Amino acid sequence: MPQVPAHLAKFASKFNSAEQFTMPVGQAFPRIKLDKGFMAVDAEGEETFLGRDSFEFITIASNPATSKIHYAGDWAPGVDSPPDCFSDNGCYPDVRASNPHCESCALCELNRWGSAKSNMTGGDVKACSDNKKLAIEPLHDEVTGVHLLRVGPGALKNWSKYLNELRKIGAECGFAADLTPDLVVTKVFWAAKNVMGFEFVDFLDEELCSYVAERKEMNEHESWIGLDSQAQSYPIIAAQPRAEQQQLAAPAKRPEPEPVDAKVIEEKSKAKFTRTATVKRGLLKETDEPVPGKARAEMQALGAKQGERKLSPVEIAKQRARERIGGPSA
Numbered sequence: 001m002p003q004v005p006a007h008l009a010k011f012a013s014k015f016n017s018a019e020q021f022t023m024p025v026g027q028a029f030p031r032i033k034l035d036k037g038f039m040a041v042d043a044e045g046e047e048t049f050l051g052r053d054s055f056e057f058i059t060i061a062s063n064p065a066t067s068k069i070h071y072a073g074d075w076a077p078g079v080d081s082p083p084d085c086f087s088d089n090g091c092y093p094d095v096r097a098s099n100p101h102c103e104s105c106a107l108c109e110l111n112r113w114g115s116a117k118s119n120m121t122g123g124d125v126k127a128c129s130d131n132k133k134l135a136i137e138p139l140h141d142e143v144t145g146v147h148l149l150r151v152g153p154g155a156l157k158n159w160s161k162y163l164n165e166l167r168k169i170g171a172e173c174g175f176a177a178d179l180t181p182d183l184v185v186t187k188v189f190w191a192a193k194n195v196m197g198f199e200f201v202d203f204l205d206e207e208l209c210s211y212v213a214e215r216k217e218m219n220e221h222e223s224w225i226g227l228d229s230q231a232q233s234y235p236i237i238a239a240q241p242r243a244e245q246q247q248l249a250a251p252a253k254r255p256e257p258e259p260v261d262a263k264v265i266e267e268k269s270k271a272k273f274t275r276t277a278t279v280k281r282g283l284l285k286e287t288d289e290p291v292p293g294k295a296r297a298e299m300q301a302l303g304a305k306q307g308e309r310k311l312s313p314v315e316i317a318k319q320r321a322r323e324r325i326g327g328p329s330a
Contacts, residue, residue: 011183059134072099088227
């Protein structure tokens, strides 16, 4: 059983994300597409093949609710047409749904087991399917940035099983907090036909934890995984007094964010997480603070191979994934 690094407890407390990983259309954005393997699609629609059988990623955040989606007509994997009705709070249709079927997901007949038949097995399923929305960053040389990954209805049990396995690893190692996916590297693979499975790969080193913390703070993924104010809003109930309706419908006030220069953040991020290694007389000399443990040793090996090249934490993680998979790109 691997030992959980001590620094993960600090970041687990800082992330405070255990609730995000419990089981219970608009502007284009980067996402993972399941089409003859795993495909990353950027905001402009450019596709990058991640792998036929699997790929590795780091998790940034998760929508704690079970999202719901319904297509009135036939739908097939790879089709990007918008759904007729959907919900990211798991309770009421989204205010942007083109054809909401019912005012409440709990009362909706399409959200009941047996309201549809599975195309693969012919067994009873729900016409309105459940899914879990994750914000992830693939560890692939040709892909950068956060992407949406949908865990479909067939894979929800596998995702729940994976969360339990992480908690078990943390408990057996005496980890003080819940070990959640945003503290580890995860591998997604095909556990069955069109059904994803998930596997623990490694703990994040301290630099990658800091990188995840910065991505969480930037919060660019909020609307992608359904945590924006519109997705979390609730409908006005007609029977309530007008004052109570207005109070219920009003979104929670948030502090106005300060203006952010994306270019400055990018430059700051690179400067913050870069380590430079130089080889002199066959020995490696680091010009910055060393990275403890396994991460340090791997960084030294990479520095010896690549000379003066600067490596970010994500680049190092991609290199590890590439070596594990054994191909030119992970």
